[in-house]
Amino acid sequence: MLRKKSGRCTERAAAIFVSTIYCLAALPRTSDCLAATLSTRATDQTPPFIVDKLQSSQQSGTFTLDTRTVRRALLHVDLHANQGHSHGVRVEMQRIESPCGLQKVEDGRPRDHHKLRCAVHRSSLRAREVGKKLHAHGSKGTKAGDNLPGGTSAGGFTATVAAARGEYLATVRLGTPERVFSVIVDTGSDLTWVQCSPCGTCYSQNDSLFIPNTSTSFTKLACGTELCNGLPYPMCNQTTCVYWYSYGDGSLSTGDFVYDTITMDGINGQKQQVPNFAFGCGHDNEGSFAGADGILGLGQGPLSFPSQLKTVFNGKFSYCLVDWLAPPTQTSPLLFGDAAVPTFPGVKYISLLTNPKVPTYYYVKLNGISVGGKLLNISSTAFDIDSVGRAGTIFDSGTTVTQLAGEVHQEVLAAMNASTMDYPRKSDDSSGLDLCLGGFAEGQLPTVPSMTFHFEGGDMELPPSNYFIFLESSQSYCFSMVSSPDVTIIGSIQQQNFQVYYDTVGRKIGFVPKSCVGRG
Missing domain, CATH: 2.40.70.10 (Acid Proteases)
Structure with a gap:
C-alpha cells in the first residue's frame, strides 16, 4: 500500500503509478497504453490511494x-x-x-440487527469521507453543463430508485443503441461511472459490462477540457482524459473519462435523450458496490449529473424514501426537472x-x-x-x-x-x-x-x-x-x-x- 508523502515529485510518481495500474488493467490495450505519455496537473495534495409509517400520537x-x-x-x-x-x-x-x-x-435472510449494524458502519465511514474530501477537492471547480450540446428542453425525467445495502439504485440507459444500467444514487459524490470492457479488475454485477466500441455515440474526453480539469486528479493517456476516484471505505474506480448519450424515461412516457454526457468508463473497479453497475453522482460539484444537465433540469431533483422497515417490494420515486x-x-x-x-x-x-x-x-x-x-x-x-x-x-x-x-x-x-x-x-x-x-x-x-x-x-x-x-x-x-x-x-x-x- 502506498502512503502519502509530501512533495510534487511524489505526487507525479503516485499519479503515474495509478495510471500504469489502469493501463495494465485495460488489456488488450496494454502496449498502446504503456507507450502513452502520462501527465498530471499540478496539485497541492497527493491522492489518498486506499484509506482506512408509523401510527403515532x-x-x-x-x-x-x-x-x-x-x-x-x-x-x-x-x-x-x-x-x-x-x-x-x-x-x-x-x-x-x-x-x-x-x-x-436459517431461512437465508439476515437478521435485522445485522443489517442495522452494517448500516451504522457504512454511515460512520461516510462521515470520515467528508473530512478526506477536504484534501481531495481544494477550492477548484468548473462550470460543467453550462454549454451542454443538444436542444433538449427543460422538463422532467424520472428514474427508478431501489434500496440496496442502505443505498438506492436508479436505472439509466447509456450509449447508442441504449443499454440499461443500475447505478447507486449518491448525493455525496459527483462522478457518474459504470464498469466497462475490457476490465482488468471488476466486481461482480448482474448486468453485462458497458462495451464502448458497440456505441456509435461514444467518444473519449480530450485532455485539457474543462470537465477533465474538473476531476480531483485529472490525468492523461496520451491525448485522452483518465480519471481516478475513491470513496471513504477504500473502494475506487479508475478508467477513461468519456462522453456518450444518456437516456431516461420522460415523465410523459416518452424517452428523453441527452448527448455528450460525461462519465467514467471504469476498467479497474475495486471494493463493494452492492453489485450495482456503478454510481450516479448527484452531488453539486461540477462533474455531477445535476450540474452537467443544469440546462435540462434547471438544477432540480427530489426523492421520497420509503420506510427502512418497509418490505423490499415497496418503492421510492426519484424525480428530475419541473416534476420534482x-x-x-x-x-x-x-x-x-x-x-x-x-x-x-x-x-x-x-x-x-x-x-x-x-x-x-x-x-x-x-x-x-x-x-x-x-x-x-x-x-x-x-x-x-x-x-x-x-x-x-x-x-x-x-x-x-x-x-x-x-x-x-x-x-x-x-x-x-x-x-x-x-x-x-x-x-x-x-x-x-x-x-x-x-x-x-x-x-x-x-x-x-x-x-x-x-x-x-x-x-x-x-x-x-x-x-x-x-x-x-x-x-x-x-x-x-x-x-x-x-x-x-x-x-x-x-x-x-x-x-x-x-x-x-
Whole structure:
C-alpha cells in the first residue's frame, strides 16, 4: 500500500503509478497504453490511494410507537401531486434489499440487527469521507453543463430508485443503441461511472459490462477540457482524459473519462435523450458496490449529473424514501426537472450553504435540536462549517444512519435516555447503536420523546419511526443516530417519508412530510 508523502515529485510518481495500474488493467490495450505519455496537473495534495409509517400520537412532547402499521401498509404513492405542473407522473419503483454479506439465519435472510449494524458502519465511514474530501477537492471547480450540446428542453425525467445495502439504485440507459444500467444514487459524490470492457479488475454485477466500441455515440474526453480539469486528479493517456476516484471505505474506480448519450424515461412516457454526457468508463473497479453497475453522482460539484444537465433540469431533483422497515417490494420515486418541485402544502425551504473546500455536499444551516419539546443546550456553532471547511451540517441520501457531531450526539442521547427511563435497556444488542429499549412483549409499545431539527428557514419535525427503529429479532427499539468526529449528516432514515427537494440553481432544499410507500 502506498502512503502519502509530501512533495510534487511524489505526487507525479503516485499519479503515474495509478495510471500504469489502469493501463495494465485495460488489456488488450496494454502496449498502446504503456507507450502513452502520462501527465498530471499540478496539485497541492497527493491522492489518498486506499484509506482506512408509523401510527403515532403526540402528547406533551412524546410519541407512542406502533410498528404493526408499517409492516402491513401497502399504500399508493400518487405523484399527480405535481398537478400544479404540466409534467405530473405516477411512478412505482422497486426497493431492493441486500444482506451486505452479513451472517444469514436459517431461512437465508439476515437478521435485522445485522443489517442495522452494517448500516451504522457504512454511515460512520461516510462521515470520515467528508473530512478526506477536504484534501481531495481544494477550492477548484468548473462550470460543467453550462454549454451542454443538444436542444433538449427543460422538463422532467424520472428514474427508478431501489434500496440496496442502505443505498438506492436508479436505472439509466447509456450509449447508442441504449443499454440499461443500475447505478447507486449518491448525493455525496459527483462522478457518474459504470464498469466497462475490457476490465482488468471488476466486481461482480448482474448486468453485462458497458462495451464502448458497440456505441456509435461514444467518444473519449480530450485532455485539457474543462470537465477533465474538473476531476480531483485529472490525468492523461496520451491525448485522452483518465480519471481516478475513491470513496471513504477504500473502494475506487479508475478508467477513461468519456462522453456518450444518456437516456431516461420522460415523465410523459416518452424517452428523453441527452448527448455528450460525461462519465467514467471504469476498467479497474475495486471494493463493494452492492453489485450495482456503478454510481450516479448527484452531488453539486461540477462533474455531477445535476450540474452537467443544469440546462435540462434547471438544477432540480427530489426523492421520497420509503420506510427502512418497509418490505423490499415497496418503492421510492426519484424525480428530475419541473416534476420534482413539491406542491403539497407546508413545504419548508432552507438555503444551501457553500463550502468551497468541499463543493460536493449539500450543506445547510442547523440552529438547534429539540427533544420532548425542549430546546437542547447546544451552541449553534456546533453545527457550522469551521474556518478550514470541516464540520457543518449536510443532507445526504447515501448516509443511512444520521451522524451527529460529538457534543451534539452527547446532548441528544442524554435527553433520549432521560425520557425513556421507564424502559429496560437491551444490553446485549449488537446493532451498533448507543440506545436500545428492550423487553417488549407482543403488542407493547414504547412512548418516546418528540424530536425536531431547527433549520434556518424551517423546522423538520420527525415522526418517531425516523429516529427509533424496531428490531423484530430482538424485540427492541433502537435510537438510530450515532456520533461522528465533527460533521452532522442528516441521513436517509431521518429523511424517510419526506419529499426532499434539491434546487441547485435556486440554492435551496425543500422538505414536506409525505407517504412515500408505493404499491406492494
